[in-house]
Amino acid sequence: MRADTATNWDRLAPLYNLQLRLERSALDAAVDVAAFDPADRLLDLGTGTGALLVRLIERRVALAEVTGVDRSPGMLARVPALPDGWRLLRADATDLPLPADRFDVVSAIYVLHLLDPDHRQKLLEEVRRVNGPAGRLIVVVPAPPPVNRLTRMLAPLARLLGCLSPTLLGLRPIDAVAELERCGFAVLETRRVTRGYPSVVVKASFPAA
Numbered sequence: 001m002r003a004d005t006a007t008n009w010d011r012l013a014p015l016y017n018l019q020l021r022l023e024r025s026a027l028d029a030a031v032d033v034a035a036f037d038p039a040d041r042l043l044d045l046g047t048g049t050g051a052l053l054v055r056l057i058e059r060r061v062a063l064a065e066v067t068g069v070d071r072s073p074g075m076l077a078r079v080p081a082l083p084d085g086w087r088l089l090r091a092d093a094t095d096l097p098l099p100a101d102r103f104d105v106v107s108a109i110y111v112l113h114l115l116d117p118d119h120r121q122k123l124l125e126e127v128r129r130v131n132g133p134a135g136r137l138i139v140v141v142p143a144p145p146p147v148n149r150l151t152r153m154l155a156p157l158a159r160l161l162g163c164l165s166p167t168l169l170g171l172r173p174i175d176a177v178a179e180l181e182r183c184g185f186a187v188l189e190t191r192r193v194t195r196g197y198p199s200v201v202v203k204a205s206f207p208a209a
């Protein structure tokens with residue numbers, strides 16, 4: 001059974017927004033790195049309670065179209081009212097009911113590290129399919145902790161907690177750059193964020209064959 005189920009997120013949903021302040025710097029970095037164009041059509045995978053969408057509204061970022069996808073109805077129910085042309089879709093990001101070449105930018109903010117390697121690869125294949133030929137991918141993941149004596153001592157505990165509840169705290173950080181490159185993406189830019197959750201923001205694209 002997948003530990004990271006929609007039901008788990010439905011249970012967390014009422015409390016989820018309490019921690020959003022800690023995401024803010026990473027969200028801002030993601031918006032900056034994305035360098036949106038008003039003609040862009042954005043797909044936000046694992047949109048949750050709409051943290052990225054809300055930040056885009058607050059920063060008055062103009063976009064042609066925005067679709068937020070999540071498989072947890074409890075999380076989606078907490079997305080505030082959205083501007084005209086922005087919509088929510090309940091779906092699994094590893095199997096999207098969306099046509100090919102439909103978007104210009106796909107984002108996955110604090111999502112990839114929650115998935116096991118097989119589902120991560122499926123999600124990235126879906127990104128490739130639904131993104132247009134010049135499409136960009138924006139990823140935010142928790143930064144892997146620095147390697148020192150303390151983190152080496154705590155590593156077995158973190159692994160155990162990560163197995164018991166991978167949805168919590170990003171206890172299974174991943175090397176997003178290596179992961180994206182392994183799946184054929186070209187990494188265009190990375191940014192480390194230290195305020196709030198230590199995070200890594202990555203912009204990537206799929207090079208033309």
Ligand SMILES: C[S@@+](CC[C@H](N)C(=O)[O-])C[C@H]1O[C@@H](n2cnc3c(N)ncnc32)[C@H](O)[C@@H]1O
Pocket residue numbers: 004006009023045046047048049050051052069070071072075091092093094108109110111114
């Ligand atoms: C840590 S939250 C991040 C939410 C939001 N992106 C943010 O930055 O606040 C992870 C979200 O990903 C969603 N999620 C996890 N796996 C998913 C999948 N396979 N398909 C769609 N949504 C998924 C969960 O339901 C949850 O809402």
